[in-house]
Amino acid sequence: MKRHGWKFFIAALVILPLIIGLNSCAKPAVKTEGQAVKQPAAPAPAKQAAPAPSDDEAKRKAAEAAKIKAEEDALKAKMKADADAAAAKTKADMRSYFLKMNANFDFDKYNIRQDAAFVLQEKADYMKTKGNEKIKVEVQGHCDERGTNDYNMALGDRRAKAAQEYMVTLGVTADRMTTISYGEEKPLDLGHNEEAWAKNRRAQFVISSE
Amino acid sequence: MPNVRALFLLLAACIGLAFFYPLQASARVYVDLNQPFARKMPMAVPDFIPLDRGAPAPDTLAKDLPRFLGDGLDLTGLFIVLDPKTFLGAGQGGQQSTGPTRFKEWLAIGADLLVSGGFRQTGNSLVLELELYDVFQQRQLVGKRYTTTFDGRFDALNRFMNEILLALTGERGVFGTNIAFVGKTDGIKEVFTAEFGQPGVRQVTKSRSLALSPVFSRRGDELAYLSYQTGRPHLYLQSLSDRAERRISIGLDLYLSPCFTPSGQLLVAISKSRATNIHLVDRSGREKRQVTQGNGISLSPTLSPDGQRMAYVSDQAGHPQVYIMPVEGGEPRRITFEGNYNTDPQWSPRGDRLAYVGKDNGKFIIYTIKPDGTDRQQLTSGTADDTSPSWSPGGRMIVFTSNRMGPSRLFTMTANGERQRPLTLDFKGEQFDPSWSSAEPD
Numbered sequence: 001m002k003r004h005g006w007k008f009f010i011a012a013l014v015i016l017p018l019i020i021g022l023n024s025c026a027k028p029a030v031k032t033e034g035q036a037v038k039q040p041a042a043p044a045p046a047k048q049a050a051p052a053p054s055d056d057e058a059k060r061k062a063a064e065a066a067k068i069k070a071e072e073d074a075l076k077a078k079m080k081a082d083a084d085a086a087a088a089k090t091k092a093d094m095r096s097y098f099l100k101m102n103a104n105f106d107f108d109k110y111n112i113r114q115d116a117a118f119v120l121q122e123k124a125d126y127m128k129t130k131g132n133e134k135i136k137v138e139v140q141g142h143c144d145e146r147g148t149n150d151y152n153m154a155l156g157d158r159r160a161k162a163a164q165e166y167m168v169t170l171g172v173t174a175d176r177m178t179t180i181s182y183g184e185e186k187p188l189d190l191g192h193n194e195e196a197w198a199k200n201r202r203a204q205f206v207i208s209s210e
Numbered sequence: 211m212p213n214v215r216a217l218f219l220l221l222a223a224c225i226g227l228a229f230f231y232p233l234q235a236s237a238r239v240y241v242d243l244n245q246p247f248a249r250k251m252p253m254a255v256p257d258f259i260p261l262d263r264g265a266p267a268p269d270t271l272a273k274d275l276p277r278f279l280g281d282g283l284d285l286t287g288l289f290i291v292l293d294p295k296t297f298l299g300a301g302q303g304g305q306q307s308t309g310p311t312r313f314k315e316w317l318a319i320g321a322d323l324l325v326s327g328g329f330r331q332t333g334n335s336l337v338l339e340l341e342l343y344d345v346f347q348q349r350q351l352v353g354k355r356y357t358t359t360f361d362g363r364f365d366a367l368n369r370f371m372n373e374i375l376l377a378l379t380g381e382r383g384v385f386g387t388n389i390a391f392v393g394k395t396d397g398i399k400e401v402f403t404a405e406f407g408q409p410g411v412r413q414v415t416k417s418r419s420l421a422l423s424p425v426f427s428r429r430g431d432e433l434a435y436l437s438y439q440t441g442r443p444h445l446y447l448q449s450l451s452d453r454a455e456r457r458i459s460i461g462l463d464l465y466l467s468p469c470f471t472p473s474g475q476l477l478v479a480i481s482k483s484r485a486t487n488i489h490l491v492d493r494s495g496r497e498k499r500q501v502t503q504g505n506g507i508s509l510s511p512t513l514s515p516d517g518q519r520m521a522y523v524s525d526q527a528g529h530p531q532v533y534i535m536p537v538e539g540g541e542p543r544r545i546t547f548e549g550n551y552n553t554d555p556q557w558s559p560r561g562d563r564l565a566y567v568g569k570d571n572g573k574f575i576i577y578t579i580k581p582d583g584t585d586r587q588q589l590t591s592g593t594a595d596d597t598s599p600s601w602s603p604g605g606r607m608i609v610f611t612s613n614r615m616g617p618s619r620l621f622t623m624t625a626n627g628e629r630q631r632p633l634t635l636d637f638k639g640e641q642f643d644p645s646w647s648s649a650e651p652d
Contacts, residue, residue, distance in 0.1 A: 108529055148553045148567055148597050150467040154507045157464045157481040185420055
């Protein structure tokens with residue numbers, strides 16, 4: 001009703017800035033790390049008309065500033081933790097990928113196939129990545145369950161050595177790798193079919209020190 | 211007149227010869243082991259009887275012992291051990307089972323040979339009196355008396371079976387000789403030994419990981435084997451008398467498939483950075499001479515009985531085949547031409563054949579072949595995987611690994627593939643890699 005309209009107008013005039021001010025307070029204003037967080041002082045409009053600061057006013061301002069800095073620091077710490085966690089997850093993924101992907105071989109063969117060459121290239125890249133220079137690996141050679149035991153021990157050894165030699169040509173120094181054969185003794189897949197056997201014919205990398 | 215005299219002398223000569231021949235015929239030829247499919251001799255092994263009339267006759271002695279004997283002799287492939295159910299009362303009447311009338315009863319059921327046994331058990335002592343008779347000629351061929359204990363009863367029977375084989379074939383049997391093998395439990399593989407003819411096993415290694423491919427020394431007093439006990443596969447020698455174990459592989463190289471030479475050194479495949487080749491090494495593992503050359507894989511050496519020639523596996527043709535070359539050096543000659551995967555050669559102690567494993571249609575089969583590459587014989591059927599053949603001392607039998615029953619087990623067969631039977635062993639896990647000691651039995 002028209003008689004009370006002016007009251008609403010005043011209320012809006014007071015409330016609106018407050019709303020705007022509080023919103024500004026709540027949002028983290030900074031997107032990138034390292035930048036000082038500057039929050040708009042709130043509720044600014046209410047304070048703009050302040051007279052010259054007295055002692056009380058100065059104390060209040062200092063307390064306010066400290067509170068703001070504490071909030072800034074807490075926010076910085078949280079963002080760093082989030083970023084660290086994100087980086088670690090990717091690094092763990094990469095390490096897990098390094099350990100899990102194997103170079104596979106044809107039955108009774110120890111030459112490096114094209115697909116095996118790709119796998120070894122990725123492994124070489126990983127070992128040459130900055131931060132991974134201290135990593136040393138054991139290259140294991142494995143066979144499928146078919147075939148006779150002595151021959152499989154020899155075949156596993158030749159597979160491990162072939163993979164190691166290929167890694168050397170890709171720039172990984174020989175002193176970072178040792179080889180071992182497990183013959184047919186440690187299959188990945190216990191199935192008795194071609195799919196299982198293909199997985200078991202492999203050169204597998206294990207991190208021996210870092 | 212001179213002609214009549216000559217005729218008379220001729221007649222006398224003929225009569226003399228006629229007497230001479232029957233005497234020769236009584237030295238009967240029982241078994242010519244070099245005839246591969248000679249007639250098998252029917253043999254009866256009736257229940258054993260107490261030596262003292264009226265003494266108790268427990269099944270463990272009266273029935274189990276003859277059955278043990280019959281089962282053992284059956285493995286040799288030389289006999290048809292008659293089913294006791296066919297005896298039809300022959301030999302009933304206790305100790306008179308071998309009187310003259312009784313021989314006729316055994317003859318009537320078709321037995322050529324008869325084994326007869328008596329026992330006396332007093333406390334822990336056990337006396338066994340065992341005889342082998344030629345039923346047709348009604349005479350005893352072997353008679354032995356053993357004083358042992360109840361626990362030693364199978365040892366005594368094994369010795370008796372060896373005597374039977376000596377009497378009938380001229381070659382002592384191999385019961386009681388040692389077989390080494392790999393036994394697997396819970397993913398761990400250890401080396402064990404067993405005596406052929408008995409189920410007991412003895413553990414040799416304590417790798418607590420993987421111990422593989424045992425091989426006996428020529429005198430049977432040592433075992434060589436691969437073991438991962440330190441985390442890496444190394445070759446070890448263990449003396450079976452004092453259980454002293456020592457490592458003979460040097461450095462990080464993989465030493466594989468050792469073969470003892472007559473002089474006590476070893477031929478061993480060493481896998482180096484470029485290739486795997488056979489080397490002669492001494493008993494400390496030091497390399498004396500490289501025997502095979504090449505850039506691929508050469509391994510599994512086996513020597514002819516005279517130690518002059520070596521058969522081995524090489525992949526120089528692109529896949530594994532068996533070759534023979536002089537040990538001192540020389541051109542290798544390929545002897546396997548069928549199939550593209552032939553491995554595990556083992557030279558028979560008789561020198562006349564080699565056993566090996568060939569892959570056919572995805573299955574592994576045991577063959578024998580002459581050293582010149584001719585006369586290949588297939589011994590196993592190819593319906594399962596049969597691998598790792600090893601000859602008995604004397605070369606009349608082969609022990610091997612088979613998965614025909616599902617889990618991997620040890621089997622024996624004769625040198626021409628008959629009587630393929632699983633070894634009865636007190637070991638529940640899977641069995642692999644058998645090696646039959648070449649030391650002759652006592």
